[in-house]
Amino acid sequence: MHTTLLTALGLSLAATAAAQHTDYPIQAVSFTKVKLTDSFWLPRLKINTDVTIPASFARCESTNRVKNFEMAAARQGKFATTFPFDDTDIYKTIEGASYSLSVYPDKKLETYVDELIAKVAAAQEPDGYLYTARTIDPAHPHPWAGKERWKKERELSHELYNSGHLYEAAVAHYEATGKKNLLNIALKNADLVCSVFGPGKRSVAPGHEIVEMGLVKLYRATGQLKYLTTAKFFLDARGHYSGYDPKSPDTWKNGSYWQDHKPVVAQTEAEGHAVRAEYLYSAMADVAALTGDKPLLAAVDSIWQNMVAKKFYVTGGTGAVPGGERFGANYELPNTTAYNETCASVADVFWNQRMFQLHGDAKYVDVMEKVLYNGLISGVGLDGKSFFYSNAMQIKNSLGFAQTEPARAGWFECSCCPTNMARLMPALPGYIYAQNGQNVYVNLFVSGKADLLVNKQRVQLTQQNNYPWDGGLKFTVNPASAASFNLLLRIPGWARNEAMPSNLYTFATPSTQAVTLKVNGKTTPYTMRNGYAVVARKWQKNDVVEMTLPMEVRQVVANPLIKDDLGKVALQRGPVMFCAEWQDNDGKTSNLLVPTATAFTATYKPNTLNGIMELTAKVPTVEVDATANSIQTVSKTMTAIPYYAWANRGKGEMTVWFPQRVLDVDIISQPMAEAVTAK
Structure with a gap:
């Protein structure tokens, strides 16, 4: 079962990279070269290792996702979960x-992962096909799958989506x-996929993208051109x-x-299901970089700018x-019904990292941050x-319709988001630094040490900071x-008076505070290049x-074409956006006003x-x-x-988003709800 394949190829990852003539101009520094000491991110990586990943594996067991592989190996039983892509939850958690094993070596976890991989191997059919929703009982496959392989790949089956997550997991595990x-x-x-699809063979636009990204990773790992092709x-x-x-407005029926x-x-433009879209755009960036395809590059640039x-x-x-979990029309950004799938944020990180590697512009990292x-x-x-699963912008007690999720859940019937988080969090060290020849980029401000090779010479770069709470950054070379x-x-856009690399959001008033930079204690002039x-x-x-970034509390205003945000402000300090929550504000937040002149005090709360x-x-x-049938505006402390x-x-x-002033009052007649809302 390909046990000597890579040996026969005689290619290491490093040698493969050297053999590729066209690639991203800028290369990320591998997560294996970066060790974190950060007080913000390291505890999150630790809890991901200690809690998230074990809980994810346990839930894959208890919800029969693992059982599906066992039944596929036995070639008997009945598919025991809901969706044909449930296989991917195991791949993503692996x-x-x-990634976690590279930060926190754990023999018990490593052994369990190997046991799972053995179950995956046993479920694989002799020619390489791997899709438990069919293999368990080929005569009665999942309703979303056709009677034949790949028959419904365009619309529902997710056969190639499963493959894509398998490829991504496999390369991460190998690295x-x-x-x-x-x-x-x-x-x-992948060899099977390449033999089935291609010029003169079967053709399909995969219904849920990610196989494209996965194939690129296999190409990088092996140097085999067929995967990129x-x-x-x-x-x-x-x-x-x-x-x-x-002409159909139905996004399903028109293909968008x-x-x-x-x-x-x-x-x-960014259109359709957001997760699928951003996986596609990531793959477009990958292929454009590796093939020099200029029309493809122009398209992904245009889509990014639209988003x-x-x-x-x-x-x-x-x-x-x-x-449809999808992008809306231009400027369609409602608050009470905002969807913002967690998986879309994961995909957006992937995409913006690739855009940075293509262009070397800080604006892509600003968005990623x-x-x-x-x-x-x-x-x-x-x-x-x-x-x-979705991330709300506003939860309001007095609304009489369903809003975005008001509370988190332990698992979902479609649990793509928890397992996506499990795989992204420990990969964070690979997003901090990048290189291009003698240029060493520091993209994220995360304390730790990186071992670099610059002009064939070893360089250790150490970051020490208390970011994002403090703007004082120290780098030891x-x-x-x-x-x-x-x-x-x-130098983040927010430290250069730029709330976004577009006019979608701007700061209400400009800052007069400047970024300072010192080398060995002396103020040092520097040139600016692409941020x-x-x-x-x-x-x-x-x-x-030493670099010091101004950490003021800034009011953010939206483009007036975003109707829901007219006359409102959002609050930002450094890279962090803030919200008001009921717990700190007498049970309500929909009654708070933030006039332009409001001055906020920032206080670190270690126990909150x-x-x-x-x-x-x-x-x-x-x-x-309510007793007096009256309303009044009083001054209170907002948190x-x-x-x-x-x-x-x-x-x-x-x-x-907070209204700056009262313009009108809506009187709501609704039992068990507040009677008046300000707008």
């Missing part, structure tokens, strides 16, 4: 466990452990299906739900519309085992011997660079919500006296907490 047991399974399946073939297959009605309405090179300028929540969430510190980690509770190279420190402070020098052992920066200010608050930390203390009101 991926997360693999982290050096073992090939899962990689060999993935290669056997097939990934590109799947991209090029889009927009050619004659079974759609292009799964980005199949136009050829990829003709797509210019950040017209379809992106201030917390970093994407996919506004619950129906906004997602990471806000709309992504809101998806998992502080307990590490409760999750949001320690080359093996004196070395000349450029250190590029990202980076470039420090070019001959580095000596233990040179110290695992340690947060808390914002307080005196603000006008609308109060109702705001980081958006990511909401819903860890029970259910209740929450809001991100």
Whole structure:
């Protein structure tokens, strides 16, 4: 079963990278080269290891996801879960466990993962096909799957989606452990896929993208061109299906739900199911980088610009519309019904990392940082085992219709989000640094040490900070011997008076505080390049660079075309967006006003919500006296907490956007609800 495949190829990952003539101009520094000491992220990686991953594996067992593989190996039984893509929850958790093992070696976990991989191998059919929803009982496959393999791949079966997550897990497991047991399974399946799909063979636009990203990873791991060629073939297959009605407003019937309405090179807007879309756009970036396909690059650039300028929540969430878990129209960003699937935030991190590697511009990391510190980690509770599938922008008690989830759940029937979080969190070290020749990029401010190779010379780069609560950043550069190279420190857009790299959100008033930079204690001039402070020098052992970012509380205003946010402000400090929650504000948040002149005080609360920066200010608050049938506005202290930390203390009101003043009053006649809301 391909036990000697990689040996025969004689290719290591490093040798493969060297053999590729076209690739991303900028390469990320591997997660295996970065060790964290960070007080914000390291505890999250630890709880992911200690709680999230074990809970995910336990739930895969208790919900029969593992049993599906056991029955597929026996070739008998009845598929025991709901969705044909439930196999991927095991793959994603194995991926997360693999990353975790590189940070926290654990023999017990490693043994369990190997046991699971053996079950996956036993479920694989002799020719490489791996899809428990059919293999268990081929005569009676899952209703979403056709009687034949791949028959319903375009719409429902998710056969290639399962494969894509298998490939991603396999490469992560190989990189982290050096073992090939899962990689060999993935290669056997990929060889089958490549033999079935391609010019003159079967053609389909995969219904749920990710196989394209997975095939690219296999190409990088093995150097086998067929994997890259097939990934590109799947991209090029889009927009050619004659079974759609292009005039139908139904995104399912016109093909836009799964980005199949136009050829990829003709797509210019973020459309359809947000997770599928952002996996597709990540693959477009991959293939554009590896093939030099300029029309493909132009298309993904255009789509990115559309998203950040017209379809992106201030917390970093994407996919506004619950129906179809999809992007809405331009500027369609409602608050009470905001969807913002956690998986979409995971996909957005993947995509923006790739866009940075293509272009070397800090704006892509600015967007990624906004997602990471806000709309992504809101998806998992502080307990590490409760999750949001969707991430609300407002929960309001007086509304008489269903809103986005008001509380996290331990698991879902479709549990893609918990397992996606399990795999992304421990991969974070791989997003901090990047290199291009003598340019070393510092993208994220996360304490720890990185072992780099710059111009064939070893360099250790150490970060020390208390980010995101404090703007004081310290970098110690320690080359093996004196070395000349450029250190590029990202100066975040928010520290340059730019709330977003578009006009979708802006700061209400400009800041007068400046970024300062010192080398070995002396203020040092620097040049700016694409959002980076470039420090070019001959580095000596233990040179110290200090950068200070202004940490003011800023009011953010939205583009007036976002109707829900007219006359409102959001609160930001550093990269962190804040919200008000019922627990701190007398049970309500929908009655709080934040006038332009409001001055907030930021106080670190080490014993609140695992340690947060808390914002307080005196603000006008609308109060109702139901007995007297009257309302009044009184001054009260408002408290705001980081958006990511909401819903860890029970259910209740929450809001991100605050009216600046009362313009009108709606009187609501509804039992057991507040009688008046300000707007």
